[in-house]
Amino acid sequence: MGINVNITANLPGAHQEPSIAVNQLNPKIMAVVATDTGTGVARTGLYRSTDGGLTWITGLLPLPAGFGGAEAASIDYTFPNRFIVIVHAFNNFADGSIFVYVSDDNGVTWTDPIVVAQGFGFDLHNDEPYIAFDRTSASPYRGYAYATYTPLYDIEYSVGNSGIFFRRSVDGGFNWLTPIRISSVRGYTDRASIAVGVSGEVYVGYIRTGPTMPQFFVRISYDGGATFFPDPTFRGAIGISSVVLPPTPLPVPGYQFRVLTIASLAADVSATPTAGNVYAAWQDFRKGYSEILFCRSPDGQLWSEPVTISHGVPFSQSFQPSITVAPATGKIYCIYYTNVSNGFLLDCYVAESTDGGNSFINRRVSLQSFNPVIAPPINLLADYITARTTAPETLAAVWTDTRTGKQDVFFGT
Numbered sequence: 001m002g003i004n005v006n007i008t009a010n011l012p013g014a015h016q017e018p019s020i021a022v023n024q025l026n027p028k029i030m031a032v033v034a035t036d037t038g039t040g041v042a043r044t045g046l047y048r049s050t051d052g053g054l055t056w057i058t059g060l061l062p063l064p065a066g067f068g069g070a071e072a073a074s075i076d077y078t079f080p081n082r083f084i085v086i087v088h089a090f091n092n093f094a095d096g097s098i099f100v101y102v103s104d105d106n107g108v109t110w111t112d113p114i115v116v117a118q119g120f121g122f123d124l125h126n127d128e129p130y131i132a133f134d135r136t137s138a139s140p141y142r143g144y145a146y147a148t149y150t151p152l153y154d155i156e157y158s159v160g161n162s163g164i165f166f167r168r169s170v171d172g173g174f175n176w177l178t179p180i181r182i183s184s185v186r187g188y189t190d191r192a193s194i195a196v197g198v199s200g201e202v203y204v205g206y207i208r209t210g211p212t213m214p215q216f217f218v219r220i221s222y223d224g225g226a227t228f229f230p231d232p233t234f235r236g237a238i239g240i241s242s243v244v245l246p247p248t249p250l251p252v253p254g255y256q257f258r259v260l261t262i263a264s265l266a267a268d269v270s271a272t273p274t275a276g277n278v279y280a281a282w283q284d285f286r287k288g289y290s291e292i293l294f295c296r297s298p299d300g301q302l303w304s305e306p307v308t309i310s311h312g313v314p315f316s317q318s319f320q321p322s323i324t325v326a327p328a329t330g331k332i333y334c335i336y337y338t339n340v341s342n343g344f345l346l347d348c349y350v351a352e353s354t355d356g357g358n359s360f361i362n363r364r365v366s367l368q369s370f371n372p373v374i375a376p377p378i379n380l381l382a383d384y385i386t387a388r389t390t391a392p393e394t395l396a397a398v399w400t401d402t403r404t405g406k407q408d409v410f411f412g413t
Contacts, residue, residue, distance in 0.1 A: 002395070002413035004367045006404065007047045007056045013038030014375065014407035015045060016382040018398035021077040023106060024135070024327065027390035028052045031083050031107040032398055033073035034409045036060060042069040044087050045409075048107045053396065053411045064089045064099050064113040072191075072383070078133035078143055081106045084173045086116065086131035086147055096125030098149045102173045116147055116167055116176050125152045126165075132194035133172075134224070136269045139200025141224035145169040146202055148182065148192040161185050164192045164206045168225035181232050182219055187211065191384065195265040198276050200224060203300050205265040205280060207243055216240040216263060216282055220300045240295050241306045244286040250317045251289075252344060256373050257381040259283070259290075259319050266323040270330035274356035281309070281323040281334050290317045292336050296357040309334060309351040309360045316340040318349070322386050326393035332357055335365060335387040335397045345369035348385065348399045348412065365395070365412040370403040381407075 008015045016035045023029040029050055036045030044061040063070055067089040075085045085101045099113040117126040128150040134141050147169075150162050163185035167176045182204050183189050192206040202221040208214060217237035219228040230236035249255040261283055268277040278300045284293045292310035297303045310318035318338040325332050332353040337346050341364070348366040353359060372381050382400035390396050394413055401410040 002365060003053070005053055005056070005411045007032060007409045007411055008045070008058065009404065009408060011036070011038050011058055014377060015409045016380060016400050016407055017072055017384055018382065018400060018409045019074045019386045020388050020396055020398045021075040021083055022388050022390050022396055023077055023081065024391060025080055029106050030396065031075055032409060032411070033075045033085050035071040035073065042071045044070045044073045044085065046085070046107065047409070052390065053413070061085065061087070061101055061110060062113070064097070067091060067095065067097070072128060074129060074131045076131050076133045078135045078172065082172060083107045084131055084133065084145055086129040088127050088129055093125070094121050095119045096127050096152065098126045098129045098147070100131065100147070100173050114174060117149055117165070117179065126150070127152055128191035130192055130194055132196060134196045134200055136196055136198055136200055138198060139196070141200045143172050144224055145173040146194050146196070146225055147176070148194060148204060150189060150191065161187065162189050164189055164204065166204055166225065180228060182206065182228065183208065183217070183232070183237070190260050191262045193263045193265040195267040195278060197267045197278065197300070198269045201300065203265055203267060203278055204228070205240070205263040207261055207263045207282060209245060209261060214243040214245050214261070216243055216280060218265070218280070218300055238301055240280050240303045241293070243282060244284050246283055246285040246290040246319060250319065252317060252339065254344065254373060256378045258379060260383050262384055264321050264323045266325045266332070268325045268330045268356070269327050270325070272330040274330040277356055279323055279325065279332060279357060281321040283319040283321060287314070289315045290319045292318050292321045292334060292351065294334065294357060310336060310338060310349070311340045311362055313340050316343070320382070320385055322384065324387040324389055326389040328392040330356065331393040333387050333389065333395050335385060335399070337385070337399070342369050346372050348397065350387070350395060350397065365397055366399070366401060366410065368403050370401050372402060375402040375406045
């Protein structure tokens with residue numbers, strides 16, 4: 001049986017949108033970021049463990065100068081001791097900007113915030129960031145950092161159009177090159193996902209949620225993020241699967257929290273027969289209830305038909321997947337929320353595969369079910385949760401949990 005540790009148990013406020021990274025050279029060292037409201041405004045909580053997640057040191061990253069709040073953080077790691085955090089900073093609904101913080105001492109100290117994409121008033125609001133390092137041994141671009149974000153245009157007037165943008169840093173996060181548009185701006189998209197392949201291929205996946213025909217797409221870079229295939233200029237993209245969006249909130253009496261349908265990608269960089277595979281996961285409502293669907297590809301271009309990897313109990317609700325692959329062994333983990341045990345209370349579950357996604361087994365990660373609407377803010381449980389691994393193939397998961405009567409970030413294996 002795995003462990004559950006309440007990272008934020010002794011902190012005031014709500015804690016949402018957790019992301020975790022693990023030092024692959026010393027897997028006892030982990031860092032987690034989350035949106036932390038303990039000071040009365042949204043800040044980026046930073047939580048560190050040096051004993052494999054058993055205990056945690058908690059703190060906050062400083063707000064960028066001139067900004068009143070920050071949220072939607074993502075974190076990643078590269079060799080030997082570098083962690084990077086990306087955040088969305090804002091002033092109410094204005095000035096949405098993307099910043100990163102870099103640490104070269106396993107998260108003990110951090111740079112001042114470094115701007116990646118500046119926002120301007122209500123007219124250009126950059127949001128929904130994601131960060132990933134290339135740390136693959138066979139890549140000529142090892143150490144590059146990759147970021148995605150979503151400019152929301154005319155947010156004051158709720159126009160709704162949005163597109164995925166990509167930027168790269170060839171010096172590990174300190175300086176960022178010219179942005180590349182990944183998706184068409186004629187449509188609606190939320191947070192993208194980045195996976196780095198066995199030879200340094202960069203996969204950027206996103207779900208176009210509207211206005212019509214929702215679909216999961218991916219673009220690929222073979223030159224360290226300098227260019228992408230198909231060429232984004234011509235709106236082309238590789239289709240992974242059609243998507244049927246679950247309603248938000250989910251159709252469970254009493255549920256009030258929103259559920260965004262966000263892409264999740266992972267790549268197999270192991271020295272095993274499944275090396276080079278790319279995996280996609282998302283929530284889907286095509287059967288009349290939300291379940292986790294999965295596709296796989298040998299190269300990011302040709303994709304299998306989607307299959308269900310959650311419990312698949314009719315009319316239970318499984319949602320918010322995060323997929324990852326153990327770099328040492330190729331074992332696949334996909335965590336998700338589900339009400340399969342109770343019908344109302346939630347748990348964090350994981351679907352696991354040791355055969356490249358041919359088959360999955362599911363097990364419960366959270367050791368206690370929790371009520372998602374007893375703790376404020378009841379309309380926002382968490383837009384995402386995150387799965388990573390520690391060597392050689394132990395799950396390292398973080399999710400938002402309310403078993404204590406408030407929103408806390410939990411760590412589990």
